[in-house]
Amino acid sequence: MGSCIICGVDVDGGGRICDPHQEDVVFDFRGNSPDQLVSDRFYRGVVDGYAEFGVFVDLSPGVTGLLHRSELDRRLDSLDWEPGDEVFVQVKGVRDNGNIDLAWSIRQADREFRGVLVQDGDTEYLPDEDAEDEETDDGDAADETESDEAAEEEAADEGEVAEDEESEATAETVEDDESEADETEAVDAAKGFEADEPEPDAVDAESETDDDAGTDEPDELDDDRERVEIGGLSEAVGDAVRIDGEVVGVRQTGGPTVFEVRDETGVVDVAAFVEPGVRAYPNVEVGDAVRIDGEVESHRGDVQVESEALVLLESEEAEAVRRRLAEALTDEARPEGLQPLAGDETVAQLADGLLDAAEAVRRAVLESRPIVVRHPATADGYVAGAAVERAVLPLIRDEHAKSDAEYHYFTRRPLDDPVYGMDAATNDATRMLQDRDRHDEKLPLFLLVGTGSTVESADGIDLLSVYGVDAVVVDAEVADPETREAVDTLVSPEIESIEGDLSTGALVASLASAINDEVRADLRHLPAVSYWAETPDRYVDLARDAGYDVERVAELREAVALEAYYQSYQDKRELVADLLFEDGGNLAAHVSEQFREKLETEVETATANVVTEAVDGVEFDVLDTDGYTHRYDFPPTPLLLDDLHRRRANGEAHATVGIGTDELYVRTSEAVSVRDVAERAAELAPGADVTTAGLREGKIEFLSGERDAVEDAVVAAVAEEF
Template sequence: MGSCIICGTSVEGHICETHQQDVVFEFRGTNADQLTPGRFYRGTVDGYAEFGVFVDIADRVTGLLHRSELDQRLESLEWEPGDAVYVQVKNVRDNGNIDLGWSIRQSEREFRGTLIDDPSEDFALLKENVESDDDDDDQGPVRHTVGDVSDDSGGRSRDAGQTGSQTDEGDAGADTDSDADSGADASAESTTPDRGSTGGSGGGAVVETEPQTTNEEQAAVELTQVAIETLEDRVGDDVRIEGEIVDIRQTSGPTVFELRDETAVVDCAAFEEAGVRAYPDVEEGDLVRLDGEVRKRRGELQVETEALIVLEDDEREAVSTRMADALTEQARPEDVEPLAEDPAVDAVIDGVREAATAVRRAVLEDRPVVVRHNATVDGYVGGVAIERATLPLVTEQHGAADAEYHYFDRRPVEDGVYDMQDATQDVTGMLDNRERHDEKLPLFVFVAAGATRESLDGFDLLSVYDAERVVVDSADADPEVGDAVDTLVSPSLTDADGSTTASAIAATIAAHVNGDVREELGHLPAVSFWEDAPASYVDLAAETGYDEDDTREIREAIALEAYYQSYEDKRELIADLLFPETDEERGLAGHVSEQFRTKLDAEVETAEANTERREVNGKDVLVLDTDAFAHRYEFPPTNLLLDELFRRHRDDVDVVVGLAKDELYLRNSGHLDVRAVAATAAEAAPNAGLHAKSTRDGCLEFLSGERDAVLDAVLDAVADTA
């Protein structure tokens, strides 16, 4: 009888069944069927195939490590024929083929001992002298400490991989002198058994160990917290790092914690026992303090964890604030000149930088960016500008080709109002993604939408989950929206001279988000103006190869496509219209524009033949019954039809009114307070349930049974306030 070198259990040999995977075996047999499935073996690379790597376990005993078993792409492996590797025998087939599995431990010293698997013996033999690993990547001292197997309190043994963990109350081996409230690290005492005794423990039975330090010596070592970006220069040193756990991976050996501070990310390996979760109370998102030794594994930095504690209260707040400030500073763009002269954009340039910082920071934090924009030309162009700037950053951050579809989304909203229906859909989706895919809550950016108080209910629902909200709009914004969102960019809240579009602001934000796409954005502001585009934007578009006919055709084409499937982003189609790469794509806008003009002219002609002219208190009013004399489910939509009617008749009418079954739309040349109109009209039609539905689109909503009374009341109110 002997003792298990890991736990000291009495066994026939030197390893118990439980700890077979904690040691590495050297095979002395000659046939595949003499191997023991489940064990880890030392082998040498024989060669590569298209489907994996052949590994020699012994002379004439070769197995296949299939590419599906690797934790990286086969092409990225740096193994050369003859290199020592460590693999697990998963299966030995009847025909002698050997299926091998990947081992995260690729150095003999990472195992807790080495045994000889000699089929001529009844059990594995101790390897008395283990050669040191010549891997140039393994630098610095290696600890092979062993738990006291005589500890009759049932304590856990520890090895070099698990250099101390925070233990649950009552666990043996925990430092009972540590003060949890003061943030002291829980550590494990370990002693090295007499090397002359039978068995031993872990690597201590076969590998020379460093002298054990006393508690006084350990207490004298005061680790200084360092930044992760400095670890490259600290290989072999004991360090302390603080940050957020962003990922936890359980391997067949250690648990790997991915830790990020304000400077970089590093993997930290903690070993409990093979395949057993270390520090089970630590979760993703926790802010922690971790002590350990900096190592290199296959060319990559790794920290061998000695102690890991979750920070709380003031310590957590300090680390959180430090990381947040550093990340914001990293995300903040350098000063960027506006795309062209625009006083309205100049007035909100500080807000432009804040919005750009929010987008860049979301990408750095691996948070999705969701752009919610009005289903209009202005909304689409502005939303696409931010999309164009953000997608390259997402691809760079995540590498995967499909990352831009997981970490960026653009969704239109109707009437520029983010209502409870929109918010409920978004919240349901983001919570589902968090539950099913562990996705972080997104940043929501609203373009040409959300600036009025009609969106407050939707914003309040997002705020329940602390989803960050940015609003970018050129329409008149309500001050209370600024209190409901994190960033509000609107010239209406400044003393700016002149007017602009949401697209002009969003394109400037996009240039701050990603300066590499600045030249691609030059024509977008000119596209977003239906008329009277500022000369600065017309000239900028011309410099980028788009004359006024080009921008008109693009505008009309987007207006048509925005109507159909209005709830879809149409990413590729809109990109072809706005950023054509071929002559064929360049001609797409002109082709779609012809359809726009044909459909719009036909609808306007029908509407003009059926309008009613009224004179109310000296105001000339043009009234169109849109239910009776417009195609409800055909292009153009009501808003676009009324806009065009007003443009064509503003020289001879003051107000255009579109009357539907339970909605009324107003168009005029001056500023019209739609809420004031609704309030005044509601007094004259008290049973109509009249209220402003969308102030930016001049839309009022009422009960259909009071339709005639509402029209009269609204016309009187408009005449009094217009």
């Protein structure tokens, strides 16, 4: 039985900290299994690397946990930790699969804790006790040496020990060799290798010209090994293998350097070790063709290769690797064809563009290129983004051995504003450059759905193009021909002069089925969810066939719209997936009820404060959105005006105008060009700096000091358009 280092009470099991003081000390973990960790304790760790969703922290060699971004007290991109930095974290728990959930620690130094303990497996002791043990061992060794010397002197007196210097020197040499062997064995044990196995990339002690992982010279490969495809490594755990491929990522951990290597069948992590935190093979970069001999292991449930030798391929061998990859990309990336959901003829007319977009997405997956999806934070936008997500994530899981690859290679970022402006583009550029410089990631493919297709997004698109990133835009609504030159692929009925009653969600759901036909059945109800009114019968019937009647579809639409508003900048991946794909009805029904209550309250207030006037035969409802809406609570102004206009239009020449401090929204019963309205209003109110801020949501911006003049000018301009 031990005693607590804080209060001195007895602790069962030989521990050194009592339960009430578990959180008062920090532990140096020297175990080798996540199961040895104790929940709620604080541990010292080393930053392994960053992901979109958090930070990986090594608690000991081979034991790594995830500090999720939701556990931080600041934004992830403002964290100043670098790989290799020492940090302090709290273990929240260990899952059944061995994954470790970490929490943020406000204490980031030893002195901020009341004590420090070493946890070696299930054993706990003070750091100085460890040092004392070493000193004791040294003292015992000294005593043994003195005894040996005395025995030797006695033996010499009896004539039993040789006295020549050569024998003495030989004895010392043997002793030194044994000492070095013991030291080598200890180092091997610390790195996690068995003492009787050769250390990967080991230096041949008999030759100064042999190589290790820290040099630029090639390793020696095993001539007897034949190449194994990465896609089959899961069946070869424990085997010595050879793989040829292209390096698609490099990250430095607190222990080994990890190379992501891809061949025509998949991607695998290859771990190469020199010493903790030191870059192995510094001459190997992303894009290089390599050959690796190593042993296949299972690391935290993922397949990984422990490198024994790694060499750069050149000339014909490198070309052969790249040719195999290129051929595989060509064969796998292009879908065989497009089968529009519900047989939509409008979608069918856009087949070529949709197949180009699907090929770009599939190629990005095969090239281990991250995919960033941007969409408006609306029900239609979320349906479109979720459809792509549903299609792409299984492809990423199939391509990559790591279980968390879907978080590394796919990101969905909603937009508060349907326009892809400079704020969003700057955020994206900053993140992608950080990921490139910190983690050697490739620049991503940007897929913009329901945004990016009008000239209002030109500045944001141009910023991405400066870095040469690929951009694909898919939009069922208004699009400008000028955008075609700015992006790699643009799909829009407007661009092709095709008439139809498409929503972006409906268009992108068919795109998603082309990306991955295996999830087609999961997508059948999504087009119906994306329409607020006048849902085409073909999509109503398709949703019903999938088990979603009209009431159920309405609940989903309303639930997604409500959740889209809150924390609109977050993807809410799991919550949205639960609503759209996994919910049996209870979650959507519950959230939908909140939607209706909040919207009804706002509509009643707005209706009571609408000012109605007739101008040139057009009836206008004008609402002061500053005075008669809750601007920072649900529903957002565009959604409120949509519902208000639907209730009051009644098929007549009707317009609804919501005007705030410096922005205005227009809803009309007939097709009206918001851009033309803004241009005419700018002529009628020349000092107001009137500009179009968003076509699809009918948004116009102006100088707040000219609000009254802008209101009159917009009403007059809309009346002229009817």
